Amino acid sequence: MQKDFEEIIKKVDNYRIKYNNTFRDKIIEDMHNQISDILTDIVDYQETNDLISKLEKYVDLFLTSKIGGIILLISFLSIALWITLTGAGYISSFLSLIFERIEVFLRNILAVLKVHDLLISFLIDGVYKGVAIVVAVMLPPMAIFFPLFTFLEDLGLLPRIALNMDKIFKSVGAHGNQALTMIVGFGCNAAGVVSTRIIKSPKERLIAILTNNFMPCNGRWPLLIMISILFLVPAITNSSNPLLGSIIASLALVSSVIIGLGFTLVVSLGLSKALKSYSSFYILEIPPFRKPNLLRIIYTSIIDRTLFVLSRAVYMAIPAGIFVWIINQLNLSQTLIAFFDPFGKLFGLDGTIILAYIIALPANEIVIPALMMLYTGSKNFMEIEELQSIYQILTVYGNWDWKTGVCVMLFSILHNPCSTTILTIYRETNSLKWTVIATIMPLIIAFSTLFLVHNLVLKNIH
Amino acid sequence: MHTEEILLVTALGSVLILFLIKLKNVMKKAEEKLINEKKEDILKFLYKQLQENKITTFSDLQLFSNLKPDRLIKIVHILLREKKIKYDNENVKLTSEGIQKAEKIIEKHRKIEKYLFENTSISIEEIHSIAEKEEHAETKIPEHQNSYECVDPHGDVIKGNSIPYKSLLSVIHCPEKIYKIIHIEDEPKEIYAKIVKMDLAPFEYIKIIQLKDKSIDILTNKGQKLEIDIITANNIFIAEEKDENIEKLFEEIEKKISQISTLDKLKIKEKAKIIGISFYIRGEEKRRLLELGFVKNSIVEPLYNNMLGDDPRVYKIKNTMIALRKEQAQKIYVEKLV
Numbered sequence: 001m002q003k004d005f006e007e008i009i010k011k012v013d014n015y016r017i018k019y020n021n022t023f024r025d026k027i028i029e030d031m032h033n034q035i036s037d038i039l040t041d042i043v044d045y046q047e048t049n050d051l052i053s054k055l056e057k058y059v060d061l062f063l064t065s066k067i068g069g070i071i072l073l074i075s076f077l078s079i080a081l082w083i084t085l086t087g088a089g090y091i092s093s094f095l096s097l098i099f100e101r102i103e104v105f106l107r108n109i110l111a112v113l114k115v116h117d118l119l120i121s122f123l124i125d126g127v128y129k130g131v132a133i134v135v136a137v138m139l140p141p142m143a144i145f146f147p148l149f150t151f152l153e154d155l156g157l158l159p160r161i162a163l164n165m166d167k168i169f170k171s172v173g174a175h176g177n178q179a180l181t182m183i184v185g186f187g188c189n190a191a192g193v194v195s196t197r198i199i200k201s202p203k204e205r206l207i208a209i210l211t212n213n214f215m216p217c218n219g220r221w222p223l224l225i226m227i228s229i230l231f232l233v234p235a236i237t238n239s240s241n242p243l244l245g246s247i248i249a250s251l252a253l254v255s256s257v258i259i260g261l262g263f264t265l266v267v268s269l270g271l272s273k274a275l276k277s278y279s280s281f282y283i284l285e286i287p288p289f290r291k292p293n294l295l296r297i298i299y300t301s302i303i304d305r306t307l308f309v310l311s312r313a314v315y316m317a318i319p320a321g322i323f324v325w326i327i328n329q330l331n332l333s334q335t336l337i338a339f340f341d342p343f344g345k346l347f348g349l350d351g352t353i354i355l356a357y358i359i360a361l362p363a364n365e366i367v368i369p370a371l372m373m374l375y376t377g378s379k380n381f382m383e384i385e386e387l388q389s390i391y392q393i394l395t396v397y398g399n400w401d402w403k404t405g406v407c408v409m410l411f412s413i414l415h416n417p418c419s420t421t422i423l424t425i426y427r428e429t430n431s432l433k434w435t436v437i438a439t440i441m442p443l444i445i446a447f448s449t450l451f452l453v454h455n456l457v458l459k460n461i462h
Numbered sequence: 463m464h465t466e467e468i469l470l471v472t473a474l475g476s477v478l479i480l481f482l483i484k485l486k487n488v489m490k491k492a493e494e495k496l497i498n499e500k501k502e503d504i505l506k507f508l509y510k511q512l513q514e515n516k517i518t519t520f521s522d523l524q525l526f527s528n529l530k531p532d533r534l535i536k537i538v539h540i541l542l543r544e545k546k547i548k549y550d551n552e553n554v555k556l557t558s559e560g561i562q563k564a565e566k567i568i569e570k571h572r573k574i575e576k577y578l579f580e581n582t583s584i585s586i587e588e589i590h591s592i593a594e595k596e597e598h599a600e601t602k603i604p605e606h607q608n609s610y611e612c613v614d615p616h617g618d619v620i621k622g623n624s625i626p627y628k629s630l631l632s633v634i635h636c637p638e639k640i641y642k643i644i645h646i647e648d649e650p651k652e653i654y655a656k657i658v659k660m661d662l663a664p665f666e667y668i669k670i671i672q673l674k675d676k677s678i679d680i681l682t683n684k685g686q687k688l689e690i691d692i693i694t695a696n697n698i699f700i701a702e703e704k705d706e707n708i709e710k711l712f713e714e715i716e717k718k719i720s721q722i723s724t725l726d727k728l729k730i731k732e733k734a735k736i737i738g739i740s741f742y743i744r745g746e747e748k749r750r751l752l753e754l755g756f757v758k759n760s761i762v763e764p765l766y767n768n769m770l771g772d773d774p775r776v777y778k779i780k781n782t783m784i785a786l787r788k789e790q791a792q793k794i795y796v797e798k799l800v
Contacts, residue, residue: 017613017619017625024752025752025757025758028752028753029758029759032755032760033759036780061766064776065769066769066770068769069768070769163768163769163774163776163785164768164769166773166787167768167770167771167773167774170773170787176774200746200750201583201746202583203583280583281743281746281747281750281787281790282785282786283747283751283754283784283790284774284784285754285782285783285784285785286776287783
């Protein structure tokens with residue numbers, strides 16, 4: 001009996017050795033063959049030659065040709081960003097109005113409950129206002145950009161962009177899908193980091209996560225636009241022709257995207273060299289063009305992306321609001337500004353800008369309000385609509401000129417990710433090491449670039 | 463004042479002493495770890511010598527382990543005390559206990575290699591050196607658990623005896639014979655990388671076409687004609703295969719040899735049938751490809767290039783469109799349909 005068993009086991013072992021790696025392939029092969037056998041019985045495949053399918057083929061050929069590919073990419077980016085930025089302003093001011101009403105309401109309730117004045121100030125001026133301003137500035141651009149993005153994703157255009165861009169990213173050791181995560185990064189870096197899940201190979205995914213920050217997100221666009229209108233346009237041209245002005249401003253924005261792209265590619269190359277023992281693979285499904293599903297767009301863009309990011313932003317805004325409140329209560333801001341000033345001056349910035357960026361850690365959107373608050377010595381974030389009064393404050397209180405503008409723009413593109421993104425990077429990589437690297441590396445890059453630009457280039461221009 | 467100073471000094475002193483104790487512990491642990499690693503390396507070395515029927519002297523051990531004599535003596539003493547080795551006329555020999563232990567270490571090494579091969583994207587040339595480091599006592603890398611897959615990425619049977627094999631170089635005569643690749647040596651790395659690049663892998667069949675002075679011409683079961691130089695051939699190990707099906711397969715391949723190509727060499731709109739996928743497409747990548755229908759006998763057709771050239775390219779398979787990079791398409795073998 002036992003001898004029989006031993007013989008059987010030996011036989012099985014021999015088969016195992018013989019068919020080792022072909023075993024699994026064989027099963028799947030048979031599955032596929034059986035499925036296609038069944039399908040040929042019940043489904044009648046015909047080469048469809050009607051107008052639509054022909055049209056689809058031509059569209060595909062056009063989109064993957066040189067001219068078509070470039071048109072697709074540029075029109076996609078400019079339309080999405082234009083709609084987002086113009087639309088967001090209206091919703092944002094509407095939201096701030098609502099939040100002001102709620103603030104008055106909350107104050108009244110707390111006063112009726114006879115809560116101590118200091119506690120009211122802490123809860124309203126610290127916690128509530130921090131959260132309110134982050135929501136008011138972050139929600140609108142995301143609520144517009146993400147549905148737009150998901151719409152085009154559903155249409156099937158995005159995989160074609162990824163396909164077209166892959167060669168560039170391959171040359172720096174990254175994945176073509178990184179182009180998509182970077183476009184999401186235009187909307188929000190935290191969402192961009194989450195979207196790197198579409199990159200299946202771990203090395204490329206890590207590269208995409210660590211470099212996503214170099215894409216200016218919605219929160220940084222207003223600052224970039226503002227500075228290029230207020231400082232770069234007058235520095236380049238004296239004429240007050242509005243058309244010329246807007247052309248120069250858009251060129252400045254395009255070049256900031258190109259700077260971000262350049263740093264993305266260089267850093268990707270460095271990272272892929274550093275991680276060279278990991279090999280990688282690239283498989284991309286190209287879906288057919290299809291009619292977007294409205295309900296799904298709303299669900300994925302609002303629930304999955306917008307609210308997901310926003311909840312993390314609120315979570316990170318509370319401590320920042322408390323931080324600002326404490327600084328204002330203790331009148332620390334002037335001390336801190338004086339403390340950071342010599343450091344900032346090294347890089348063409350000043351102490352106020354550094355402190356504003358520290359305060360704006362939870363959201364890049366609040367850099368401008370924080371700057372206004374610190375320069376004017378106000379106790380609250382200041383939302384100023386008038387470009388001219390912003391210009392007055394910056395030049396009078398802050399002594400800004402176009403060189404400061406260039407430095408701030410560069411810093412805005414290259415600096416560390418916001419705290420929401422940092423938290424997201426930690427959740428996605430599950431590694432403290434990479435989170436720290438993702439935070440410190442852009443800072444080092446930003447400061448060293450600024451140091452070089454400020455001391456070698458800008459100082460020599462008069 | 464005085465009491466405060468005394469307090470401060472005692473506090474500092476105790477911190478210093480604690481630190482020193484800690485440092486000593488850490489160093490002791492590191493030393494223990496090193497000794498354990500070297501111990502296992504020596505056992506593995508002795509096992510290899512035993513298999514090759516070579517005798518080992520103490521000076522051989524010294525040459526192999528590259529340790530200071532006093533440390534080596536310490537390790538040998540530990541091994542003697544544990545009854546893993548014994549002295550036999552000046553020669554060092556493994557006891558049966560030692561053999562068991564060595565086999566266990568080798569098994570662990572192979573399981574780690576298998577795990578890295580199947581579950582990570584670490585490049586294939588690095589797998590051996592990582593496994594070499596991680597095979598000792600405490601490792602974070604889990605071992606490969608699937609019991610039905612019992613061969614490591616180099617073709618070695620993880621547990622038990624391998625099929626007897628010989629080097630490809632030892633084939634002196636009788637061309638036109640079919641062999642099965644059993645084992646591929648993973649050291650030195652450069653030659654292994656060369657073999658991987660030629661896509662020769664365990665479980666593939668090869669037919670010797672011609673023996674030349676400095677190289678061997680072969681035909682693989684995926685229809686590739688290769689010229690292997692003798693240094694590389696020495697690292698490929700084979701066994702004779704007498705199977706009618708395999709012979710038939712080679713006959714068919716020789717008939718269709720002009721139609722056989724790799725996926726990346728197909729022209730746009732040129733339909734072809736997949737005849738095989740490289741062994742070195744593995745893990746997650748392989749699973750994806752299999753899911754998408756890149757299996758034997760599937761019909762595949764390049765549809766169009768991208769904006770910047772033909773890498774990556776879009777292929778039509780099973781009525782879906784999939785984009786693959788050149789490196790992957792190179793590892794998929796196809797037969798053009800006429």
